[in-house]
Amino acid sequence: MEGLPAETTRFIGREAELVYLAGELADARLLTLTGVGGVGKTRLAARLTRSAAPDLADVVCFVPLSPLRDPALLGNVLLEDLRLADQSLLPAEDVVAQWLADKRALLVLDTCEHLVAGCARVVAKLLAAAPGLRVLATSRQPLGLAEERCFEVAPLPVAGGRTGGRPGDAVALFADRAALASGAFRLGPEESVVADAVCRRLDGIPLAIELAAARLSELPLARLGTLLSDRFEGLQGQGDDPAVPPRHRTLRTAIGWSHELCTPLERLLWARLSVFTGGFDRAGAQAVGAGGPLARDAVPAALDALVAKSLVRRVPDGRGAERYGMLDTVREFGAWWLRRLGPAEEDGARRRHRDFHLGLARRADAGWMGREQLSWYRRLVVEHANFRTALDFCLADRDGPAAQELAGRLWILWYPCGFAREGRRYAEAALALAPRPGPEHALGLWALAVAAIAQGDTAAGLAAARRFRDSTGPAPSPAETMAASYLEGTALCLLGRLDEAARVLDAAPDTREHTGPYEVAWFVATACRSVVHVMSGEFGDAAVVAGRLVDACERRGEHWARAWAGWAAALAADGQGRPDDAVRHALSTIAGKARFRDSVGVAVGIDVLAASLCALDRSDRAARLLGIAQRIWQGLGRPQLGSPELRATRLATERRIRAALGDAAYEEQYAAGLHTDTRDGIAYALATPG
Template sequence: MGRRPDIAEVKRQLSGTRLLTLTGVGGVGKTRLAARAAAELRRSFRDGVWLVELADLTGPELVPHAVATALGLHDDTGRDRLEVLAEQLRARSLLLVLDNCEHLLDACAALAARLLRAAPGLRVLATSRQPLGVAGEQVWPVPPLVVPEPEAARRQDTALTLFAERAAAVAPDFTLTAENLPTVARLCKQLDGLPLAIELAAVRVRALTVGEIEERLHDRYGLLTGGSRAALPRHQTLRAAVDWSFELCAPREQLLWARLSVFAGSFDLAAAGAVCSGDGLLVEEVFDLVAGLMDKSILSREDHPAGARYRLLETLRQFGLEKLGEPARIVVQHKHCAHYLRLIERAEREWFGPRQLETFRWLESEHANVRAALEFCLSAPERAECGLRLAGALWCYWTGCGYLAEGGYWLGRALEQNLADRPARRKALWVNGYVANLQGRLAVARDCLTEVKALAEGDGDEVVLAYAVHRLGCLSLLGDDLDNAVELFGSAIDRYNRLGLVNGHVLMSYVELAVALSFRGEFDRAARLCHTAYGLSSAAGERWASAYATFCLGLVDFCRGDLAAARAGAQASLRVKRDFHDLLGIVLAVELLAWTAAAEGRPERAAVLLGAAEAQWGAVGYPLFGSRHFLQPHAGCVAETRAALGEAAYIAAHERGRDLTTEAAIDLALDLRPPARSRPVRAGAPDALTKRERQVAELVAEGLSNKEIAERLVIAVRTAEGHVERILQKLGFSSRARIAAWVAQRRNRDSGSAER
């Protein structure tokens, strides 16, 4: 409100620097100013502006995860997350807003420096109480709102307008008048023009006059500063306003405020009741007290598909943690952790059933609290087993909803801290084997699964043994040992049946056995297994595993030559996988649709879908699992499409697919949007590259690796890598294939000119 000159200044500064950090005391309005300026700059960035909220993060390792999640970028390969982000952003033009960096300064600085170095089209707008300390950083202290002198107060002054707007929200009959303008101006001046402090004071007009508010705040300042108003820094102004608001709350409201500060991000009423009740607060009281804190602007409400959620502003959350104190904080955090462990273990059970999608949405909304609970558990040895249970129970979230990399991070940490053999460790071992297998970390997967299988065999733990055998079957499938995979999957299914287990893992064992059988040409048996899995899913109201069964049926239909059925199966699977953000399921369906399009005689669509799939495979893991059985139909599709389109047209169509976002690729695959229009690969000026870079580009177009280029030109491999990196940056390309297409177009153009 009323930040027009500040917004203009932020935009002006961003035009001259690639990293601008807005600094200032908490509550001065850094986040709102950054968000407003970024919104007005949307049209300046081809790939948009993106807000990454960091206040809820508990550890520096999670910063790249948070950025990737905010940008909708996925990478579950196990590679360094920062390097993956740099690779994925290299050719993009976007503004990244990093909000609340102060508690993660080193991690934010490292991220900003690496991404800015890799992505010429990237600019970063950060908010922090202190600078990041990165070379080239421009720092701009956010000023407080303008406050007029009381005798010159006018209605349009920004601090007064903010006070009037917030006061009218709680007392509709409040307006600025000639009589109260000077008093409001004195009050806003006493609050140093800090927006948060003004808002906290304004809500008190419901019970107090403006004069009474001013008088009480004056007393507060005297207490904090010994009467020296000139010595009052702005952070003490805010402290006074927050402390005063705290003391004006009823004792039970104060207690709830302090206890609510253990939540990260937002929370619902049920969580507030479970975590904050007891020892002086009844559950039913919590619900009424939440409403009271909302009335006082301590809590804000957010609408969510699953229902209303509530949030403490970060400044107020930190204040609450301070008031709670260390011993009480540990007690409440234990309750927070126990609450989420109970709900997550229930969510794991409900993953196989009609509430599956609702479970996914709830997990998405609680992601910040899940991270906070895991961090709390894994920060002390006596709580480590609870963290192990949490990480293991979240297998459905890690593997089914696009969070393989983060799952691997938490499972790895939990297993490192829990070396003794316990049921929770056994489960975490086979879950980590499952996650690592899907990521392509085969050595980690084999170690985990071999260890847990030996433990289970040692004491006859049949349930764990069934899961270990099943996941070892996946290792054999992806390692192209089909006979061993079929044997292991069959053994796992027999074990599941003897135990009477029916869940998502059991269904996936049917589907994965069907995939192995289809690669062996046993299509009838594979189809029967898919129908069995689909029937079990339908009976339970389950959708996630059934979508894999539908995909596998589509694969069988493709192998049989029934292209219409293959396309229908892949699209049906894709619709479900989109709901769950299951990137593995999405890319498998898009890949199958590319094969089908080529076989149907639609080579341009096939090439675009192949490009889209290739971009997603780079995020999921190694393309098509590195399996020759998956790669064989892929290679056939590529060869057929190249032959039909010609090299230049194929590369152009393929790169259009690579440029699609995940959502755009899904829309195209589901026929919800027209194919991307053909456009020439950016040619670049003849002198855009140096003579040596043009030479390297020619060798890239021949398909040579960096090592082969180095050998051909008698230069160091690192020098060749540097040449390729600069070529990509100068031409604004994201892949070596784009360089090859650029070279091909220049050759065609030069050839045509010579003929003329």
Template sequence: MSDKTTGGRPGNPGNLPADPRSFIGRRAELDWLDKELDPGSGVHRLVGVVGAGGVGKTRLVLRAASRFRGVYPDGVWLVELSPLHTEGLVGLAVLEALRLADQSTRPVIEVLAEWAEGKRLLLILDSCEHVLADCVALAEALLPVLPGLRVLVTSREPLGLPGEWVLRLDPLPVADDAVALFADRAAAAAPGFVLDGGNRGTVESVCRRLDGIPLALELAAARLCELSLDQLHARLGERLPSPLDLLTSDDLDAHDETGPTRHRTLRTTIGWSHELCAPLERLLWARLSVFAGGFCLDAAEEVCAGGPLPAARIESLLARLVEQSIVLRHRTDPGRFRLLDTVREFGADWLRALGEEHAVRLRHRDHYRCMARAGYAEWNTGRQVAWCERTLAETANLRAAMDFALAEPDPRTALAMAADVGFLWRHCGCLRDAQHCLDLALAVDPASGPDHIRALWARGAVALLQGDLDVAADWAARCADAAKKQGDEVGMMAATYVTGTQLALRGRMSEAIEMLAAAPRLPAREDGFGAVQLQVRLSLAFAQLYGGDHDGARVVADEVRRASAENGECWAGAIGDFLVAKADLDRGDIGAAARNARTAIAGNSLLHNTVGAAVSLEVLAAAVVAAGDGHRAARLLGIGETLWGLIGRAQLDSPDLLATRRAQERRIRDEIGDKAYEQAYDEGRTMPYEEGLHYAANAT
């Protein structure tokens, strides 16, 4: 079977994770997928791998797709859907997986279709069964208009669309692959274990009792760290206690068209693993089921502790669950943990049976509510980058906690949380999430107060970045009115920022300058409103710069950079670097423009601000062109093409930026020739995202 990864371009994009575990069996299934996923031979553009939970669907498709990393020039992309708990988020999950920094209010399908037009890529929708209707709608909308798109899905049932090619994944054959998988995992759990003639019969019997289901085999093999093979075999034959009957009843399997008997076998095996756990391990397992996407130790200690389970015991109990393969370490972050869907579902059933679901979800909400409040309180400090990383890592949990808060009869708590979470999401690029939670929280119209003002400001600030200027102006007016009634000077400044910025973005520079320059200069704060204070000055510098006052803009932007450095923050400082670089370029100081643009790119990269990095790269490319290095400038334009492609709006649809971009290209072609330009440009365009930004930030 050939390895397809050798045929693609260098730097091919994608986000497939590495799997450190060995892959056993499935040769025929891999051959089928190899043919169907090959753009040169496959005839089906929608392929579904369908099977019961735990049968190995995800590992199979990841193994198959990894062979095509170099074949699809625009990438092989994994979209993990299991963390989603509400409808309507599948498209957003695809945007996030593709790293599209869309900053508009357009329908997600429209954004995806526009970005993918003319591209060739493979999209993997993993774990579709609980959001099946959304996945069907996505495939129905995109496949007819994007001939270069192939979609590979895993689910417990097919999407049911015309032209869908379905591979129904059965358990592993017992005599061969199931035994090999069990032996491999047994050797990992119990070093020294060797499959031989003396124990093969027992191993085959174990595999047969487990129906050859991979997850069941792995859970059983993990028990060999404390049981002998004979003890394991004997325990599998024991009758499970009656509480498990509740968890394997017919109603749990009624929706599973892939085979209720096998589904019951898996749940019985999980129940057997559950029965072998110590009581506190079982309790922790149940409580961990409230996490979405993953969790870290400190979150588990705070959310899961209580009653007979002290926080001090959770670290050791979590380690035990990892040893037993109940809990897995995160694929890319060893400090985070996750539960497989079927294992999490089992734990959630037990949590409901214990009558603890609401209480534990309440603690989950409060943990992430406090996390968001701390992030807001420390945003204008040296902790800012760490808070950005944590916000992005915990997006699934923040969504789940925010949804729970909005569903509770406590509008004040929901509003306070939305103000904090919406602020963080706004600054970390999650604009659609921010808009959603703020709109729902503000719709309740609670009594005015500090949280209400913060939420009003955050909603207006989100609209600014989305380019929805009329909406931004409306929220700014509401914020100003609420702040004035309460005598909140900082709240009034926040409203001024939104109003003044939307004026500048409309091209009404003199009005914007007058309003923003009149904002009071209050002592800088460390929280989110401290960030607003810096952003008022940034907007003033922007209006001055594009209003023709280059020297005045540089003075104000330099002031922001100094304040940013004093506070240790990065978000405002990186934008200040961009504005200073642009002012330097306009004044003819090419060396300073290049230095400051590189600094701006590095700062924006730390906060995953693709738009900030892209506009800064435009300035750098112009400076490099002016300095006479055409080859490097062409590479930078190629890198910029990648960034603008992720944003979805080339040069933000600005006529000035587009004209500047075209002028740069003409100048480079004149200097180095068309052939050299195309080669250097393609070198930049095919660099992976991080590599391209590193190259730009360190170009000398």
């Protein structure tokens, strides 16, 4: 199950709701859990998914939408969380719809209330396209679709119901979280009376209860009850909006009370951290949180205090690194407080957030072609939502140079990490703000060209490549010249203009020892040159160039370009009649590209693996692999990236396999591959004996 949030604390109560909702989910295609903020919709949806999904779906994906602000990117987020190819010219929602069309799938869309219209439109489209799809949504309001069933998640009961004096789930939650805050806490008869009163005062809202229980690390229970009662009684009738439902006022008051009990520096940090989307680490907290009265070396203590108060939560990030986040209602309160602190304070926090992530992008660009490449890949994917926020700030602030540099440095996110569609969108918007030449403008054009080529829009990529070359001026650096040559040469190669591609690539300087912007260009240009040799029938030259690239990548401890070298080497070996070597190289390509989100690399690797296996009389497996590759190409939208030579090679492979197997056997194996899930298909390819 993709993306389900980890349960870091004990799940309490909701037994009856889970039984009822399992039946509803089995019967309905769209089920929306509604309710006030902090009532536990997300945790209930996650627990329901864990218990009910195995009987209902073969594919399960939990999609957190709270970090997303632009509804136009909903399709992109679905692609990301479903781990589908994003290197396509098709609309993102269409790619998702096509992929889901033949699957029993459960899509959990968490926190839809700020994107209701967009979510309703996308869900309606997906349900129409995929008969086996179910959608479970959480939202403070319904999506408003005709087929939607809604269930309002109620606060936890305070009383024990039919069992008489047994504490209800709200009190049980309070006791559990109180024991976490204070190891000495025990729920005896006297404590039960106070805990019952606290939970009643908080209307049984889980988040409010957890925030109150966290105070027991520094307050005795009796004092907590008195302070909380005084706080609520003091606010009765004092400015509360009568249009706001009582439970909304309860949660707002509980969070406000927690805010009052923070020190001024803790409140300031809370407000500043609200600009993050998708979480943050300690370095980010220090960079964005420090300033004015809050010294940089004081941020860690303030952050730890917010964690102790359950206002900030530690979030596992899958890398073993320490990462933090805030629940939406807590973050919203911090954002409200940040606005109250004034425009200068809010703008300063957002600029520091932008600057931190621009610095992160610069370091990733500088460190990509080395031994830390996989770590940078994981870090960039984890920070994806924050990069969106930083780019959106640049665009809203009309800071073209900053937007262009950030989009350009993030070429890694757009190509190796697989988000070409989004990269092209941001690069185009950034370039529209400031069309003047300069280093930032060149970086923006680099990003645009790389993203367009990765999408398979080769003509647009070639046009952007030539704009990039023009933008570098009359005396470009060797690195800029190599970058332009790579972009032009790759586009010309994919358009089938091989002689032109060869001339462009051969005229480029050797920048393999270059460090700095465009460091990658020599490596990918060299891979392209080897492929041009293959397409021109120059297999010996192709093998020599590919071998040179393999050596250079291995000296650096690099993986992504090394996988392209493996593909070029596989094509050369296949052309030279060395199928065993071709299989070995093809497997290195598939394994290397599967570490990233580089679906194009995986697809071309499987294509050449199939061709090599056919030459080894393993045609059954080759036919199935062609089906597996075709499934990936369908998601990409442009088979073989539109290259006439690659398409011709693919058709020639199919003809050889059909001749070896016969049409009926070929179709059977091909269909089996075509209906294999992509991840299973990659595993099948990698299980090929080398």
